[in-house]
Amino acid sequence: MLLTMLLLAVQDPASLTGHWKNPSGSVTVMIDSCGEAICGTVTAATEQAKADARRGGTENLIGTQIMQAFTPAGPGKYKGRLFIPDMNHRNKAELTMIGNGQLKVTGCAVGRMICKSQVWTRAD
Numbered sequence: 001m002l003l004t005m006l007l008l009a010v011q012d013p014a015s016l017t018g019h020w021k022n023p024s025g026s027v028t029v030m031i032d033s034c035g036e037a038i039c040g041t042v043t044a045a046t047e048q049a050k051a052d053a054r055r056g057g058t059e060n061l062i063g064t065q066i067m068q069a070f071t072p073a074g075p076g077k078y079k080g081r082l083f084i085p086d087m088n089h090r091n092k093a094e095l096t097m098i099g100n101g102q103l104k105v106t107g108c109a110v111g112r113m114i115c116k117s118q119v120w121t122r123a124d
Contacts, residue, residue, distance in 0.1 A: 016078070016095065019043065019123040020103055028123050029066060038078060038095075040067030042085075053085035061085055070095055082107040 016031045016038055028044040045053075045061045053061040070080030073094065082093035084107065096104040101122035108115040 015097060016103070020120045021123045022105075022120055023118050027061075029120075031067065034065075036071070037080065038067070038070040039065055040070075041065045049086075056084075056086035057088035058085035067093070067095070 017033070019028050019030050020040070021028050026046045026049040027042055029040040030043045031038060031040040033039075042061050042064050050061045053059075053064075058064055064083070064085060066083045066085065068081045068083065068090075070078040070093075073079040076097040078095040080093055080095075081090050082105070083090050089109075091107040091109045093105065093107040096106070098104050098119065103120045103122075104117055105120055106115055106117040
């Protein structure tokens, strides 16, 4: 019974809702529903992250939606698009709940041949 409840919680998009920080703590994103999908918008960033984004062509990092159109893709997994502000580029991406307030964020380019993952932590 407990295992079933845990699996359902991981599959529930509401379990993604909230503030999440990247590994360096330089960016905080609010993940929430946006219509039928899940999106993430930058709510806080260090001065260095803002400067990096400006160099990449993103003038205002705060308020930028970097996670777009994520939809369920299996237990605890969501697929969508990730905007990388300091590169001004969008890639296919996957979010995976890994427990203990952790979210694996994976972005891929070149037909999923080049992928990079980070483990984000819940900030609220």
